[in-house]
Amino acid sequence: MRIGDFRSSYAHDEALLVTPVQRAWMLAFVLALAAFPWVGGTYLTYLACLTGIHVIAAMGLNLVTGYAGQISLGHAAFMGVGCYTAAWLANHGVPFFIALPLAGTMSALAGLVVGIPSLRIKGLYLAVATLAAQFILSFVFREWEPVTGGVRGVNIEAAQLFGLSLGSDRAMYYVVVVTAGLMLLAARNLFRTRVGRAFIAIRDKDISAEVLGIDLFRTKLLAFALGSFYAGVAGALMGYFFRVITPEHFSLGLSIFYLAAIIVGGMGTLLGTILGAAFMALVPEVLRGAVSLLSGVAPNAMALLSPVREIVFGALIVGFLIFEPHGLIEIWRRVRRFFHLWPFKT
């Protein structure tokens, strides 16, 4: 049971890790993350890298859609912008740690442009505008051959950091984890500031927010730009990770995947992003394991893996929306509350 949790200063009130127990758990988690590649093996490290990238991208989407309430169906396209920018920069000799933020900035610019319609439209109409942006950017990825390599795609050299090649999955894992940690911390801090609170105000009732003096247009644009920055960084990391990218990576399906991730995880929460992205990334693996078990019994089970994966994906979205609208984080909070209050019930 949690005891001794009283705040005696503003700094303490605003702190992220309040009790010693929390700090201990966080330390244990960080140590586990650091040790993971040595324990998990190559395939799990690969999965972990992928999950990390998904977490960063999902955080970006949560900024736009979860916190600021602007539905964005074009998130994958922004990832693509970041990825192709990073690829172009890398192939022109720009080092990794400069290319990464530049890619994010390029994506942020794209996000600004796509956010312009938010001046006049909102809700469903804005969602359709972002959908249009997704398709138009996909078209650009496929056709602008000199820069994006067209349908063939583009190859990227492995990242180099202080002369060390970051080609292996293990090295990329650390890069991804550190970047994800930094970006999540930045996002968390954003919501202790005026800007972050303005996002939440816009989501809840934007006309009231305007009445209170928040510049709607600027804030919405900022939301799009920030969300796209995160997407761009995630996309650039994806490029360095896969080392080969084609336009079909950044399709509408990926945008929907991220939307599903934040809905399943819990919109408008940081932990929800992590939980949702990890959950959605790992469900296909669990499914594959289940189907392998089954294919001992029914030999054609493997052919059904893809359709079943899609059915499960859709069922998860619908199921969470109907039964657990606040997402996985609500389940997490219940569990935490149980432990905080134990041995009392409520």
Place this chain on the structure above:
Amino acid sequence: MDWLTFAEFSLIGLFGGGLLSLVALGFVLIYKGTKVINFAMGEFMMLGAYFVYTAHALLKLPLWLSIAAALACIAGVALLVERLVLRPLSGQPVISVLMATIGLGAMIHGGVDAIWSGQNLEMPQIVPRQPLLWGDVLVPGSIFWSFWVAVALIAALTLYFRFTSTGIAMRAAASDPTTAYALGIDVRRTQQLTWIFAGCVGAVAGMIIASINSLSPALSSTALGVLAVIILGGLDSIAGAIIAGLIVGWLEAIAVGYFGGKVRDLVPYAIVLVILMIRPYGLFGTRDIERL
């Protein structure tokens, strides 16, 4: 400027727009009735076509019976969807319902892929194929006749909404559910009916498109291009859906005819962006008035 070529592309586009209008009508019906954009419309289209295929090619029923059976099954699916998915989510924010329809679409798409596999299947012919030749301008028969099927269906629905009591009840419930309840109209029933109509309309469009080309799960992605039609026409305007369908169909055919198949995907969305910047509520849509 080759006027004959232009005329040919234009006619193909205009007649092809009939099917687009039909699918747009499905979207508009659901939006008017329940304020939901049904992103699973493409899957309804696909499902309708697959039902016809199963009834006709696998169960060997005659064509008219297959179509009737398929429509009945789609009505059943629409009922189920409305009851199990949309009803629990009524009143939830826009994004929840939107994602629910997307999730639903994914489930149906996966289900179809699992049951019928991803292969291209040959549908029975539903509309006559013989092309019409006026001088040097050739219009494929399937496009031409599907246009008239769409016209007939849209006319029938418009008359239904105008003159039958159920139709009027549906319109009443769509425009103001609270007052409709007060007047004794069962709003839940009208919403169910709306979904059934939209599902059937989509299914008819789907089976015609599948019979023109081939049947495969990829059919469901054609519905996304129809979003441009409803944005252009206005999300809640039936007349808008019809006119916008013709316009978008024409623009697409002209673009593809002169610039090649690559731009087929781009045209609807470019239109969407332009419309959203200039006239967000479309040609005929009603302006959203938000009250605090």
Place this chain on the structure above:
Amino acid sequence: MTTRRHALKASAALASLSALGMPLRALAQGNELVVGAAPPITGVFAFAGVGLNAGVGDYCEWRNETQGGVAGRRLRYISEDSAYKMDQAMAVFKKLMAAHKPPVFYGDSTAWAKAAAVEVSKLGSTMTAAPSYASELADPKKVPYYFMAGPTYAAMVQMLLTYINSQGKGGKKPTVALVYSDTEFGRDPIAAAKESAQKLGLEVVQEIVTKPGSADVSAEVARLRRARPDYVIFHGYVLAPIPEFMRQLREAGLTNTRFMGTIWSMDKASADAMGPVADGWMGVMPYRYAHDTEGAPMMKAMNDFARKRRPEMPYTSTFYTHGWLVGMTFAEIMERCLKANKPLTGDNMKAALESLTNWDTGGITGHAVDYRGHQIAAGRIYRYDLGKKLYEPASDWIKTV
């Protein structure tokens, strides 16, 4: 607690139990040779993928049954669906690599093969193949660990163009139109094709690109019709939208236009499905057809095995034949390495592959195979006979490259 919560908890527990299924499968027998694959069993290429998967897998089984495997070691075929999505194929590749380190691997597409080439070169442990005949991949220097069981797409189109050129009557050369899909697969041979046409003096009157999986091609057909080509070459498709193009053009009055395709459109089932408009459909195939078993002992053995093992498959498709031949090639290069007491590394297998200069495939291909260029640089033009519902040869075996 409500029953809903109970149900959710139970299903979560069950799901996590099934995650145990992963390490269980990974317990491979020590002495087996793993043949890894990520075929496109579902998705847009499913039509072909099912056959490809069956072909490679069945060859491995047949080899185990009749010859006890390769150099005394049994072959174990492990495949997982890629749904024709490149990232999924990559994930399967990485997973199988991590779990089993297969010496040979069969991918799912042109996109995957090009993407994986860099990774495979770095790993240096695996020889790969895929259902891709992209010209870039038939390069022993740049892509050392890839081979294709046929000629390149560019070579196939060139064969078709040469045939068209020979059909010119009265000094007038026939006109040609190219219809291809907007994918890596579809775009691959087009530049080379236009160059070949120019060299032969053939005019390419129209070039039509279709979006993959598009439903309505009427506008594209209208554009094609106005050009009135004598020959139309389709590339980048398995079946759709070729029949729709053919039907609409015939209905529009172009009764003399001939239609041709490349390897993946040349399966009997596809032609049967086209209906009456398939009469005269032609294309390039690097293999013999399954019904052509005269003097082809391996073809016969393949057919017998397929009939016995898969009674639901009424005939042996070209995809199955391709898979079988890839399996044969994998087995042959592994056998040559093992018999020479060399370990199964990429370089050794590459050398073994290139030592196949006059390899008799037992009748699956028309002539003995020369793999020095990492491809089978030969093929024949076949024509579909509507009456017999079979493909008949329309030319001799032509060597390309």
